[in-house]
Amino acid sequence: xxxxxxxxGSWATALAKMLADNKHAINWWIRNNDTINHIQKYSSNPxxxxxxxxxxxxxxxxxxxxxxxxxxxxxxxxxxxxxxxESLAALTPEDWKDKKIISAIKGLLPEKNILLNYYxxxxxxxxxxxxxxxxxxxxxxxxxEEKLSYLTFSGTDIIxxxxxxxxxTTDYISTIVNHDILGVQYAAVLKNIYALGAGIAHGLxxxxxxxxxxxxxxxxxxxxFLRKFGVEHITVGEHDGKEDPITHRKTPNYxxxxxxxxxxxxxxxxxxxxxxxxxxxxxxxxIQDIKKEMNMVAEGYNASKCIYNINKSxxxxxxxxxxxYKILWxxxxxxxxxxxxxxxxx
Numbered sequence: 001x002x003x004x005x006x007x008x009g010s011w012a013t014a015l016a017k018m019l020a021d022n023k024h025a026i027n028w029w030i031r032n033n034d035t036i037n038h039i040q041k042y043s044s045n046p047x048x049x050x051x052x053x054x055x056x057x058x059x060x061x062x063x064x065x066x067x068x069x070x071x072x073x074x075x076x077x078x079x080x081x082x083x084x085x086e087s088l089a090a091l092t093p094e095d096w097k098d099k100k101i102i103s104a105i106k107g108l109l110p111e112k113n114i115l116l117n118y119y120x121x122x123x124x125x126x127x128x129x130x131x132x133x134x135x136x137x138x139x140x141x142x143x144x145e146e147k148l149s150y151l152t153f154s155g156t157d158i159i160x161x162x163x164x165x166x167x168x169t170t171d172y173i174s175t176i177v178n179h180d181i182l183g184v185q186y187a188a189v190l191k192n193i194y195a196l197g198a199g200i201a202h203g204l205x206x207x208x209x210x211x212x213x214x215x216x217x218x219x220x221x222x223x224x225f226l227r228k229f230g231v232e233h234i235t236v237g238e239h240d241g242k243e244d245p246i247t248h249r250k251t252p253n254y255x256x257x258x259x260x261x262x263x264x265x266x267x268x269x270x271x272x273x274x275x276x277x278x279x280x281x282x283x284x285x286x287i288q289d290i291k292k293e294m295n296m297v298a299e300g301y302n303a304s305k306c307i308y309n310i311n312k313s314x315x316x317x318x319x320x321x322x323x324x325y326k327i328l329w330x331x332x333x334x335x336x337x338x339x340x341x342x343x344x345x346x
Contacts, residue, residue, distance in 0.1 A: 001100075001167060002027070004072025006065065006087065006279040008035055010048040011104055012078035013278060014140035017052045018168045020059070028061045031087075036061045052144040062163075065090055074164065076134070080106030082302055084116060088123075096124040102153075103133045106188040107299035108306040114218040115185050129157050131165060133181060135188050135258050137265040138173075139272070143161040144301035146172040152258035154178040154183065154185075178252055183231035185261055187222060187259045190321065192274045192300035194218035197341075199275035200334050203282015215267050215274065217345045218320050222263065225316040274300040281327065282334050304328050319344045 004027040005016050013111055019026050030036050035338040038046040039061065043053045062068050068076060069091060084105060103116045112119065117133075120126035132155035142149055149172055153160035165175035178184060194215070201211055216276050233240065240251050256258060264311050266272045277298035280290045287301075304325040311318055323341050326332040 001164070002071065002073045003167070004068045005076035005078060006034055006075060007104075008032070008045065009050070009078065010140040012076070013045045013049045013052060014138075014143035015078055015104060015134070015168070017049070017054070017143060018061075018170055018173055021170050022167060023058070024167060025058050027068045027071045029058055029063070029065045030061050031063055033280075035064050036063065040298055041330075043124050049140055049144040066095060066118050069095050069099070072099070076104055078104035079298060081105050081116070083109065084109055084119070084165070091124065094125045096120070096126050099126075099130065100160065100164070101126060101131045103131065103185070106135070106192060107303050108189055108310075110302040110306055113306045113309050115182070117181070117185075117324065119142065120144070128181070129155075131155065131181065132157075132161055133185050133188075135184050135262060136166070137257055139269060141271045143172070148172050148174065150174050150176060150257045150261070152176045152184065152252075152256070153176050154181045154258070164306040174251070176252070176257065178256070178258060180231055180233075182229060183226050184258050186226060186229060186231075188262065189219075189299070189303045189307060190222045190225060190265050191263040192298070193304045193321045193324050194222070194263060194300075195272050195274040195277035196298065196300035196304070196328075197278075197283075197320060198267040199278020199337060200282040200324070200327065201237065201278075202275070203279040203284075204334055204338055205336070206207055211267070213345050214320070214341070215264065216274050218267070219260055219263055219323045221316075221320050222259070225311070225314065225318055225321075226254075226259075228316045249287060254321045274298045277301060287328065300324075302327060 003019055003024055005012055006029045008030040015027055040056055043056055044050050105116050109119050117131045132153055135152050138149040153161045153165040161177045165177055169175045194338050227234050236255045239253055243250050307321055308325040321343055323337045327334050327337040
C-alpha cells in the first residue's frame, strides 16, 4: 500500500509519524510551502508536535493535492471538518477512483451536517466499502512521546481494515478493528461535544465528583443516540460470543476504547482541545476571543450545532448535548446552562 496524507495539523503529523516509524514512504499534502521547506530542512513540523522527527527521505511533500492523491493507493484525510470541502474542492470523481479512504476527521461537515463518507459519496462517488475511519482514544501529543495508545480502524470491509491497521501498528500503537463505520464516527462527534461541556464545568469550578456523574450521564446519552442509528453491541458486559481469530480479543461493545474510552480521555485529558475550549467558555471568555487564542480547531464547537440539527429528525433524548449547543450558539449563560444539566443527571 502507498499512503498519502491530506493535512498537516497535529493529528495528521501523528499519523505520519506512525507510518514513517514503520518505514513507509508517504505522499504528504501540506498547504503551506514554508512548512514543507521547514520539515525538509529540520525533519519536524514547525507548527505541531515539534518533538516528532522524521526521516525525510521517506516523505514526498507537495502543496498540490491532486499530485498527492494520484500517487497514493490509500489516502488519510486528517483536516478539520470545517475545512474539508474547501481542501478537497480541486479534486474530481476520477481522482478518487479505486482509492481507499481513511477518515481521521472527528467531526461533521458543518455546512451540510453530514459525515465525511456521505460527502465523498455524494460529491465523488466514493463507495462506502472503500471508506474507513481511524479513531482513538489517542492524543497526538502522546503519540509524539511514544506513549502506548490505542487506535480503532472501522470499515465494512473488515479484511481490508485489518490490513490497513497493520501498517499503523508500532511498539507504542496498538490497533483494533471494528465494523461499525457509522457508529464510531457519531460517537467521536458526540464525545467532543461532551468534552467541551466538561471543560465548561471545570471553568465554572465544578469538582471531580460532579464531573464523574456528568460523564456517566453523557455516556448514557451517547448510547441512546447511537441506538437510534441501529448501532449494535451497545450493552456493556455483553459480547456476541465470537473473538478475533488472530488476537483472540473479545468482540467490542460500548465499553470498548473507541466509544467509552475516547469519551473519557477527551473529557479528562489536559491534551483535549475541546476540554480546553470549554474551560475558557466557563471562565467567561467569548467565542471570538477563544478562536483567536487557540492554534487548533475544537471540533465540538461546530459539532454541537450539527448534532442539534440532526437530532430534529433522530429525536434522541440528548439534553446535555443540547444544552452545550445552547451555551455556544444561543447565548445561554454557562452557569444557567449547567443548572439545567444538574436537573437531568441521574
